[in-house]
Amino acid sequence: MDIKEILSKVDHTVLGQAATWNDIKALCDDGIKYGTASVCIPASYVKQAKDYVGDKLAICTVIGFPNGYSTTAVKCFETEDAVKNGADEIDMVINVGWLKDKKYDELLSEIKAVKASCGGKLLKVIIETCLLTDDEKIKMCEIVSQSGADYIKTSTGFSTGGATKEDVALFAKHVAPHLKIKAAGGIASIQDAEDFIRLGASRLGTSRIVKIVKAEEKD
Numbered sequence: 728m729d730i731k732e733i734l735s736k737v738d739h740t741v742l743g744q745a746a747t748w749n750d751i752k753a754l755c756d757d758g759i760k761y762g763t764a765s766v767c768i769p770a771s772y773v774k775q776a777k778d779y780v781g782d783k784l785a786i787c788t789v790i791g792f793p794n795g796y797s798t799t800a801v802k803c804f805e806t807e808d809a810v811k812n813g814a815d816e817i818d819m820v821i822n823v824g825w826l827k828d829k830k831y832d833e834l835l836s837e838i839k840a841v842k843a844s845c846g847g848k849l850l851k852v853i854i855e856t857c858l859l860t861d862d863e864k865i866k867m868c869e870i871v872s873q874s875g876a877d878y879i880k881t882s883t884g885f886s887t888g889g890a891t892k893e894d895v896a897l898f899a900k901h902v903a904p905h906l907k908i909k910a911a912g913g914i915a916s917i918q919d920a921e922d923f924i925r926l927g928a929s930r931l932g933t934s935r936i937v938k939i940v941k942a943e944e945k946d
Contacts, residue, residue, distance in 0.1 A: 728921045730940060731762060736924060738787055738816075738909070738932045740767040742884070751776055757937050758784045764930060765816055770809050777813025787816035787849075790841065793885035795820030795855070799837045806844035816849040817841070818909075818932075820883060821867070823858050831870060838874035851878035851909050851930070857888030864894065865901050872903035878930060882912035889913030892922055899927030 739758045741750055751772045758766040758780075765785035768776055777786050790805045791797045797805070806817050819841050825834050842850045852874070854867045871879045879898055881890040889912020898908045910923040911932025917939060920931055 728924065730917070733917065733920045733924065733931075733936060734761045734763055734940070736929060736931055737763045737920075737936050738765045738767045738818075738911075738930055739763040739937050740884075740911075740932050740934050742767065742769060742789060742792070746772075748772065748775065752779065754934075755780050755784060757941070761937050761940060763937065767816075767818065767932060770805065770812075770814075773809055773814050774812035785815040786813055787818060787851075788814045789853075789883075790817055790819040791822075792818075792820055793883040795822050795853070796824060799840055802837065802841050803844040806841050807846075810844070810846050810848055814848065816851065817845050818851040818853055818880060820853045820855065823855055826854075826859070826863055826867065831866065834867075835870050835874055838871065838876055842875045849878070850876040851880045852876045853880040853883055853911075855883060855886050856881045856891070856894045857886050861897065864897055868898055868901035868906075872906050876906070878907045878909045880909035880911055880930075880932070882910075882932075884912035884932065890923065890928075892926055895923055895926040895928050 741754045754766050765787040767787040770788045773788050788809045791802045852871045890910035895910050907929040908927050909930035910928040914933040
């Protein structure tokens with residue numbers, strides 16, 4: 728698979744607590760240089776990053792991150808604020824406890840509310856697969872398919888595990904045809920990236936692919 732094709736599907740990501748503007752700026756520079764789909768950054772840097780990149784690169788940020796248990800009103804406010812600041816894409820975390828409690832209507836209503844707050848921007852729904860049973864993953868494929876969201880996403884990268892090939896294959900089998908898939912967390916090699924794309928992922932949340940390409944350029 729062509730490396731440019733892989734890079735075009737990467738949400739180049741820095742979400743660590745200690746991320747500084749210099750880190751974000753370098754991420755944006757790399758995103759532009761290597762043609763990534765977006766950079767995924769903390770909400771507090773969205774306006775500065777958007778002012779910096781203009782129309783050269785999509786800015787993605789995270790909502791209800793990483794635990795997902797903010798109220799719906801808070802998630803909607805976060806989303807509206809991020810969009811106002813220039814975010815092009817929103818990755819929200821579901822309330823995993825609600826899923827465990829089988830509060831399916833509440834989950835669907837929340838995702839719909841956040842999607843409405845996106846003002847037409849892309850919405851990706853993080854379900855944190857490492858905490859779920861296969862039945863719960865399948866149920867979330869159904870709910871997210873009905874919600875109006877654009878993507879279902881495996882992981883935050885901040886819990887007990889990241890994307891697995893089994894989970895992406897499960898998503899591909901159970902999501903509606905219009906719903907896209909994002910794999911995130913633990914994508915450590917070009918081979919991983921190729922495998923996830925072949926299994927059905929349209930986006931990859933990772934910082935490592937660009938780092939690998941940069942390292943290969945130096946060799």
